[in-house]
Amino acid sequence: MKGKLEPSERQKLVQEGKNLKEEVATLEEDLLKLKDELQEEAQCIPNMTHPDVPIGAEDCATVQKMVGNPREFGFPVKDHLQLGKDLDLFDFDAAAEVSGSKFYYLKNEAVMLEMGLVNWTLSEVMKRGFTPLTTPEIVRSSVVEKCGFQPRGENTQVYSIDGSDQCLIGTAEIPVGGIHMESILSESLLPLKYVAYSHCFRTEAGAAGAATRGLYRVHQFSKMEMFILCRPEESDSYHEELIKIEEDLFASLGLHYKTLDMASEDLGAPAYRKFDIEAWMPGLNRYGEISSASNCTDYQSRRLGIRYRPFSEPPSSTTPNNPKKSKSPTKFVHTLNATACAVPRMIICLLENYQQEDGSVIIPEPLRPYMGGRQVISPKHR
Template sequence: MVATNCKNRFSSADPHKVVALYDEFVALKSQADSLRAERNENSNAMKGKLEADRRAALIARGQELKDELAAVEERLNGVEAALQREGQRVPNLTHPQVPIGGEEHAAVLTEVGSQRAFTFPVKDHVALAEALDMVDFESAADVSGQKFYYLRNAGALLELALVNYAFNKVVSRGFTPIMTPDLVKASVLEKCGFQPRGSGTQIYAVEDSPLCLTGTAEVPLGGVYMDRILPEAELPVKMVAFGHCFRTEAGAAGMAGKGLYRVHQFSKVEMFVLATPEQSEALHQELIDIEAGMFTELGLHFKVLDMPSGDLGAPAFRKYDVEAWMPGLQRYGEISSASNCTDYQSRRLNIRYRPGAAAKEVGSDSDGGAEAAKKGAGKKGGKKGGAGGGSGGKTEFVHTLNATACAVPRMIVAILENFQQEDGSVVVPVPLRPYLGGMEVIRPPAKKQ
């Protein structure tokens, strides 16, 4: 089943190799344990008074055991590293309703609105934004390189408006607002299912450092509850974060990467949820409903797609994408996604819950550790083995889910291209106007006298 799943997901992972490495790891670990036990027996045998020949023999054997153990441990470390490396490449299992195949097999679940009929030649977002003095690609290329940009004037204000609009919408649905670090440890990225230092990676790694620039706030949000045991009563935990995203976009070229559509750095509002297995499917639907509600309110024409097996990425069990019509680019473009990763990330991050436990049953000593865990503070009590006075029942891994509330550059593309006017101005969607000081139309800034 695992091998077939890898094939369906176009994964190069080799589960048979993982099994072979695991068997070798177990055998070497057993051998190392036996050698340690014999070494201890040998050391104990040298205690007390011994004949010189007997002591010399024991010393010689002790040296042999030391050398043998060092060789076995070296092999064991190498096999363990290979096992971790190969094991991390194995993707999550796949929801039985997910279409099998590549991107062309995506199934349309919902379509909202229709393509606008223009009575004038349509411009793409690059032409519109540059004419409106909203963006500066040229200076950014000089300062940072290609696929970077400055947002200016209404462009800068529009980013802030989109972020605040999305934040307010999601927080009103019971999500805890969080601002996350942009740098995370490579080990945390790996536990979330990303490959930070492999060939073709999308991750920027800091040289001579364990840190990497994160490609999504999903990673630092997942790390908040790493190595924690939560009471079932506290689930689901819903978080929303504003973060900067950094991606190498290796291999991206052509019209698909034009202008703001595919860039190396951008701002994003990300939702992240911890849930029980029984809750996760309904929460997945809740996440896509939140996204669709916002995009509908903004007046966009879009489709919700059930993404096929070959387009899921390693962590996702099932993934919904939202693609909005972009008339300037003359195609639909992804503006959001929502993924149910089941226990793929939580097993690596070691995030567990205790079924049936109330808030007071899991935590640190008597200081309200469960409430502290909920707020992301006082980690000691929530650590594995740190529960005080709990029910002592078996723990289980939580399910993790993530969804994009607002990927700013893609939203700017969709807004500029869909709401452009014949004179080159752009009508501001009504829900964003309060966040732009009442601005109804984006026009070029007035020229200085």
């Protein structure tokens, strides 16, 4: 059209094109803002709730099982802080100087106990058909959000890395959930079962007081996490399987514990149903949570884009000589997670429940092969 237009007319059209380009850029910017606002609103919507979940606050949880009884002591009971001091197992003071409050050094047999717990747990869970993983401990904020956590909220427990879109993980559930992100899995691969070792980092904002002192609530700790991806119709049965594994592990260590069906107000956004296990901690004179197991149904998989493709036989009347299976529409997998071993709280349970009158601590028999055959932690004589 260059030769057919007057220069003034052509310039007018050029200017109009520039204006349209600027208008499109403004609209695209507005669209991005609207998408972000929509995403923030959508993230406020939690998963559906199982019809059998107790309605109400945490104290409405129902006890599903009680195993063992609190040990009776014929001597004054020490808490894990005193035991750790007497046996030279922890150093909270030096860690506070180096890193801040709620950090700690493990020393001597406490280090062996952590390694023993991790290796024993890994061995036991792998016997149940779980694939072992170690995971990245820094992940993108978007993955944290897709797993159902709020990395940037006011009361977040997530450590965010300034100047980046990354966070430190609070649980291996997050990087394991992301390992198959935006994937279509073959139905023959399901279920996928993982047991992941990682360090976990939590701000524990607002946590203070005697009930959270020592190792009970800290900013960094080691954890073994189980994670399952499965067909939707199988998630309830795999939830039961995860709970059974947790209970077997804790029972084999001789712990007194109770399994709780957690109430609706205590469910995190991703959880359709959650069972917690609380063990008796005699030094703290109370039960303390040592694990949880959640069925998240398709809440996480929809956000992470994890699907599978079922295969079905084609109708014999239409393709009688075709031995191949026809492709069906994809479906979202269900995801489940459960704590196999949260190391610091397990150390609390073992020290406090197995303490002896002479100040020593007996090591439970299943852990001894993983601690060089050591049977007891004895006071140090200087």
